[in-house]
Amino acid sequence: QVQLVESGGGLVQAGGSLRLSCAASGRTFSTAAVSWFRQPPGKEREFVAAISRGGGTTNYADSVKGRFTISRDNTKNTVYLQMNTLKPEDTAVYYCAATPAIPNSISTREADFRSWGQGTQVTVSS
Numbered sequence: 001q002v003q004l005v006e007s008g009g010g011l012v013q014a015g016g017s018l019r020l021s022c023a024a025s026g027r028t029f030s031t032a033a034v035s036w037f038r039q040p041p042g043k044e045r046e047f048v049a050a051i052s053r054g055g056g057t058t059n060y061a062d063s064v065k066g067r068f069t070i071s072r073d074n075t076k077n078t079v080y081l082q083m084n085t086l087k088p089e090d091t092a093v094y095y096c097a098a099t100p101a102i103p104n105s106i107s108t109r110e111a112d113f114r115s116w117g118q119g120t121q122v123t124v125s126s
Contacts, residue, residue, distance in 0.1 A: 009120030022096030033101035
């Protein structure tokens with residue numbers, strides 16, 4: 001099973017940028033689809049972005065389209081989430097999740113993921 005560790009969160013002003021990283025251990029990472037989810041304060045966890053195991057397929061929540069970019073470097077066992085033009089409503093704990101997958105497949109459903117990181121806090125001030 002893949003173990004995941006997120007990093008890169010912090011406090012940023014509205015309009016700013018952050019890049020989150022999700023570092024994985026385990027030889028099966030290159031065959032795993034990975035997604036980012038977030039949990040705003042007092043709310044349910046929600047899907048943010050997804051990427052297929054080879055990186056060729058991506059998907060985004062409508063709320064982040066055009067502002068966030070998901071990418072991966074399988075040589076470094078790492079998935080990234082570049083977040084630009086941040087808004088106060090992006091404030092949340094961000095989690096990455098991974099699951100074994102066939103090529104070009106992704107998932108936006110929490111129930112599909114076996115491995116989760118511990119989360120990293122992103123706070124956007126207005």
